[in-house]
Amino acid sequence: MNIVENNDYSPKSLPSSHLPLSSPYSASSSVDLSLLSSNDIIILSKDQHGCRMLQKKIDDDCSTNLPIIFNATYKLSSALMLDPFGNYLIQKLMISATPSQLSLIIIEITPNIGKIATNLHGTRALQKLIGCLSTPNHHDLIAIAISPQVVNLVHDLNGNHVIQKLISHFFGDDLDFLVDLIIIHLIEIASHKHGCCVLQKLLNKCSPYQIQKISNEILRNSVHLMKDQFGNYVIQYLISLDINGINLQLLRLVANELVPLSCGKFSSNVVEKCLKLNPNGCTVNDNIHPLLAALINIQTLMSLIKDQYGNYVVQTALEVADWPVKCVMAEMVRPMLPNIRYTNYGKRIHSKVVSILAELDNNNNNNDNTGGSHSPTYGSHSQSTPKTAGGTHRSNINTNNNLLPGINFSAHV
Incomplete structure (x- = not known):
């Protein structure tokens, strides 16, 4: 059914005997709806005062007046949902309707659901409808109606709120249709300003099985999404869910692309x-973080320190690393200190490294004074982190075991 416009109707066409002379219509509750034709009720529903009067009629005597108003208007549900005043009446009907009446509304609006969802008035009415769904049949009907429109709605300023309302209202298997469609169109959804928000909300609502399905597709496209202005938020949100197996896979992927990813905005x-x-x-004392292992490389550090974005990665590494790893990194950076001291990107790293080295030198002096052994010299030490077949990452730092006591560099993720 196409959206019906009712431009032929005007309040002047209402029989004067049916409405009180003291219009506007909301001024009186004495109008007997049984005396009005369907056309009269449709006209009232699209008038500011008439719409309010009809809503009051439902409040005053729902069992008598709701069937009259519903039967007169439900076939024009699409047009009413788009109307500045009619959308309020249709929302009132949705709240009071029986399950079978609600099914009729869904069926009537299905051909026009894309236009309704993206309309300023329609999106509110459609979200109200979703909130009123109460039976499996309702869920099936709305899923069938919305499925062909999901990508368009996710991208739309108004339509994305309809999808988010679905996510809020549906549970478990009812979300499967949405999960499957988003997996098919993952990149175009995750890399969109509205889509990335929808996807995060979906991940927060899904079952563990559904999350794994979506995550598998995200992982397949993870490097692309990490580089995207919106997709990177999806990856970060997935990380924040703290699902160990997924995060380990992400760590491997990032370690294998550490320099280009670290230098990306x-x-x-x-x-x-x-x-x-x-x-x-594991704590860093048992197994070194794979990204820290990849960072303990002079060429890698030099590249990142000089980069406008990579330097922040080095700063974070110096903050989160355990003391032995900080010492190794600081000693590697020591020869670079004169060159980075006055650079835009190196000032903060210079400050952090100087602080670490000062504490390290102080510890060495204390060891000298107490007859303790010297800490090893790290300045000439260089390692690399190779990539293994299949894209997996193994920490394979060729280092003296005394360099970082208590840290197993051969451990892999």
């Missing part, structure tokens, strides 16, 4: 968030 935020993870529930 948006992806560098993801790298910093990954650095704050504690993989596999």
Whole structure:
């Protein structure tokens, strides 16, 4: 059914005997709806005062007046949902309607649901309808109606709120249709300013199985999404869910692309968030963080320190690393200190490294005074982190075991 416009009707066409002379219509509750034709009720529903009068009629005597108003208007549900005044009446009908009446409204609006969802008035009425759904049949009908429009609605200023309302109202298997559609169109949804918000809300509502399904597709496209201005928020939100198996896979992916991701405007935020993870529930004293292991490389550090975004990754690494790892990084950076001291991107790193080295030198002096052993010299030490087949990452730091006592560099994620 196409949206019906009722431009042919005007209040002047109402029989004068049916309405009191003291218009506006809301001024009187004495109008007998049974004396009005369907056309009369439709006209009233799209008039500011008439709409209020009809809503009051429902409040005053729902059992008598609701069927009269519903039967006169439900076939024009699409037009009323788009109308500045009629949308309030249709919302009132939705609240008071029986399940079968609600099903009739859904069926009537299905051909026009895309236009309704993206309309300023229609989106509110449609969200109200979703909030009133109460039976499995309702859920099935609305899923069938909205499925062809999901991507368009997610991208729309008004339509995305309809999808978010669905996510809020539906539970469990009822969300499967939405999960499956978003997986198919993941990149175009996750990389959109409204879509990334919808996807985060969906991840927060899904069952563990549904989350895993979505996460598998996110992981397949993770590097692309990390570099995207909106997609990176999806990755960060997934990380914040703290699902260990998923986060370990993300750490491997990031470690294998550490330098380009660290130097990206948006992806560098993801790298910093990954650095704050504690993989596999292990402390750094047992297994060094895979990203820190990848960072303990002179060439890598030099590249990142000089980069406008990469330097923030190094700063975060110096903040989150345990003391032995901080010492190794600080000693590697020591020769670079004169060159980075006055650079725009190196000032803060210079300050952090100088502070670490001062504490390290102070500890060494205390060891000298107490007859303790010297801490090893790190300045000439260089390592690299190779990539293994299949894209997995293994920390394979070729280092002296005395360099970082208590840290197992051969451990892998």
